[in-house]
Amino acid sequence: MSDHDDVCVLLPTMNEAETVARVVTDFRDAGFETLLVIDGGSTDETQSIAREAGARVVEQTGRGKGQAVREAVRDHVESPYVLMADADATYDADDAAAMLEPLFEGEADHVIGNRFADMRPGAMSRLNRIGNRLINLAFRTIHREGYRDILSGYRAFTRESFRRLHLTADGFGIETEMAVECVKNRVPVAVVPITYRERPGGSATNLHPIRDGGVIFLELYRKAKTNNPLFYFGSVGAASTAAGLAIGAFVLYRYLAVGVSHEILAVGAVGATILGIQLLVFGVLADMIHSLHREQIARYERALGGETVEGTSVADGDGRSVEADASAEASPATRTPSSEPDDAAGRDGRGD
CATH class of the missing domain: 1.10.287 (Helix Hairpins)
Structure with missing residues (x-):
């Protein structure tokens, strides 16, 4: 039995025929058997290549990376843990174990891979680097948390914690929205250093720095309405x-x-x-x-x-125990039959 049987590797794709096979193979070699490619209607051979490499392929019903991630986790992922990465071969499958460790150890419910910890030459243009720094600074200023790299596409999270997030972004703003929602819902977050590589030659990015950067800044400001x-x-x-x-x-x-x-x-x-x-x-x-x-x-x-097993007390705001079961002080005449000592619920200490 693999150590990663309860992990689903989620790969959103859009015209990634040049790199998707390499990414799927790398994660399979790293010990992951459950790989889900959620495709946005690629016009190249992305879907067929991903299937041949051993991934399960689903075509999303809508458009955009954000919609793809929401649909995948909601309708197609059954594993309790999700490891999300881009299919452009910029992330290293060897970092997967470090990404998942905080989840397995119970230290966090959401993990962000910090690309700036080991960014290889040519992996990010000067304009994109400046934009990322400004966006992270804005996030820290507005939402008062320093996640270092909120735009990272390398994420690991529990499916349960993902369902607590109210996500509406359809495009590349999904990473920003996830970070904001983690702050808002007080989801424990860990930041793990990862390697970020240059895109292989022949593959084209789907990111438009000016347009998508503006969308991300607007998303940060819009989310401040309920968080700050x-x-x-x-x-x-x-x-x-x-x-x-x-x-x-x-x-x-x-x-x-x-x-x-x-x-x-x-x-x-x-x-x-x-x-x-x-x-x-x-x-x-x-x-x-x-x-x-x-x-x-x-x-x-x-x-x-602070609730006890019997449901007789809870802890109030100061941590003090307060009685929650008023029937404990009820007179014998007012007690229900289920509270009698010879009742089955009374004998085993459980109520309805």
Whole structure:
């Protein structure tokens, strides 16, 4: 029996005929028997080549990498662990054991492979490198977690934890959305150093740096609405307030220095300043509500974790035991038959 029988290697593909056989073979040589290629309707021989190499091939019903990953995990993956990689031969199958170790050891439910730990020459253009650094900096600023490489396509996660994430991105924003959702849902995340290689000659990337980079930045900002509302509303509020004050200063200077009044600009400046201050206040209030919500969720989870086997007590927010079974103090006249000592549930210590 293989050590990886409970792992499904998931490979989203789109016109990867040049590299998919090599990727599938490398993972099979590494000891993985369950390989699923979810294809986005390739116009080359990707599907047939993947089948010949020994992978199970499914064509997705929609379009985009994000939709492919969601559909694959939801409808086609049965293994409790998923190892996701790109089929462009840039990731090393030899790193799979290190990627899966935090899952097997119970240290994390989601693992991200850090490409910057060992990036080979030519693996990433200067523009893409700068864009990745900026996106990771924005993620750390907005969502207050440093995952080092949130755009990495080399991931390992439990199927159960994946189902806790609310994912809607269809394209390359799926990696960013997964990272944000892990923060939002407090999924334990581990970052593992991996090797990132240059794409083999003859294979073309499906990534468009400017277009997809813009989509990713928008996704980061959009997700801040529910994960960091102070930044979401506060950034717009600060910009509006600054613009209003700048215009107001210009209007005041022109009036004092030249004697020319700009009534329309003055009204716009006042409106922008008021709007900005309102957004800032709303951001602070929303952040307070968000913090209280998280505290309540944490308290509720601690209470559930403190339940005893018999269901007679739970731990409250301070970790103290409180009685949860009111029937324990009920009088004999009000007790139900199931609470009598000679009842089967009473004898084995279990209730309905």
